[in-house]
Amino acid sequence: MMLRQETDDFEIPDHENNMISFEEVSQNYCVGIVDVVNSTKTIARLSKEQSCTFYSVFLNSVGYIIESNGGKVVKNMGDGILFYFPKSAISDNNVPIQCGKKILEAVDMINNIFKKRKIPAIQYRVSLDYGPIMIAKYATSSCRDIFGPTVNLCAKINHLAKPNQLVIGGDLYQLVKKSKNYKLSDVSVFGSALKHDYSVYSVK
Numbered sequence: 001m002m003l004r005q006e007t008d009d010f011e012i013p014d015h016e017n018n019m020i021s022f023e024e025v026s027q028n029y030c031v032g033i034v035d036v037v038n039s040t041k042t043i044a045r046l047s048k049e050q051s052c053t054f055y056s057v058f059l060n061s062v063g064y065i066i067e068s069n070g071g072k073v074v075k076n077m078g079d080g081i082l083f084y085f086p087k088s089a090i091s092d093n094n095v096p097i098q099c100g101k102k103i104l105e106a107v108d109m110i111n112n113i114f115k116k117r118k119i120p121a122i123q124y125r126v127s128l129d130y131g132p133i134m135i136a137k138y139a140t141s142s143c144r145d146i147f148g149p150t151v152n153l154c155a156k157i158n159h160l161a162k163p164n165q166l167v168i169g170g171d172l173y174q175l176v177k178k179s180k181n182y183k184l185s186d187v188s189v190f191g192s193a194l195k196h197d198y199s200v201y202s203v204k
Contacts, residue, residue: 019138027087027132027133028130028131028132028133028150029084029085029086029087029130029131029133029146029150030084030085030093030096030128030129030130030172031082031083031084031128031129031130031131031133031146031150031151031154032066032071032082032083032084032085032096032099032100032126032127032128032154033080033081033082033083033126033127033154033155033158034062034080034081034083034103034124034125034126035079035080035124035125035127035158036058036079036080036122036123036124037122037123037124037125037163038123039079039080039122040079042054042120042122043079045120046119050117050118050119053114053117053119054114054119057110057113057114058110058122059076059081061106061109061110062081062103062106063076063081065099065102065103065106066081066083066099066103069095069096069098069099069102070085070086070095070099071083071084071085071096071099072084072085072086072144074144074145074146075145082146082151084133084146085099093130093172093175093176094176094179094181096128096172097128097166097168097172097176097179097181097182097203098181100126100128100166100168100203101166101182101203103124103126103166104126104164104165104166107122107123107124107164110122123163123164124163124164125158125159125161125162125163125164125165125167126158126161126165126166126167127154127155127157127158127160127161127166127167127168127169128154128166128167128168128169128172129150129153129154129157129168129169129171129172130150130169130171130172130175131148131149131150131153131169131171132148132149132150133146133147133148133150133151134146134147134148150171153169153195153198154169156190157169157190157200160187160188160190160200161187161202162202165202166202166203167187167200167201167202167203168184168200168201168203169190169198169199169200170195170198170199170200170201173199173201182203182204183203183204184201184202184203185201185202185204186199186200186201187200187201187202188200
């Protein structure tokens with residue numbers, strides 16, 4: 001009874017006192033995810049010092065590439081990175097894909113550093129998609145977060161990529177399919193409550 005009473009008395013704080021607030025307009029952005037393959041097994045074999053090196057080298061190297069190509073890192077997830085591209089930072093729709101390819105190219109550089117520190121080589125998957133997202137701001141931090149179906153789809157199609165492969169969702173494909181800068185190939189048709197018969201493509 002006490003729990004129910006506490007629940008009944010709960011009131012949602014005023015907007016000004018919210019811990020998290022959303023921008024009023026949901027807009028379309030390009031979203032990306034980088035996810036290390038079998039990271040749990042790799043980390044389990046490392047010393048504390050090696051683990052710190054692992055995270056530092058991976059997160060800083062990939063984060064630098066994203067930021068230098070106009071992207072914004074939303075959050076580091078230890079073995080992965082979530083990011084997006086503000087519209088003001090993109091001169092054309094090919095920029096996110098060029099960034100994704102540069103992230104893949106960096107794996108050799110990262111592994112060369114790991115080799116010197118006696119850390120096992122890694123592989124990772126990169127996924128990109130385009131669509132509506134909601135941008136959130138926290139009262140206690142200057143950092144922002146993103147939510148929405150595009151983020152969820154990008155996470156799901158990431159698992160369809162092979163190690164050290166870049167894949168994009170069908171919505172982003174529609175924007176870049178005429179580009180001659182790279183080769184796009186069908187990978188799979190993905191289905192979920194979010195999208196039915198949603199095509200996924202690899203990029204080379």
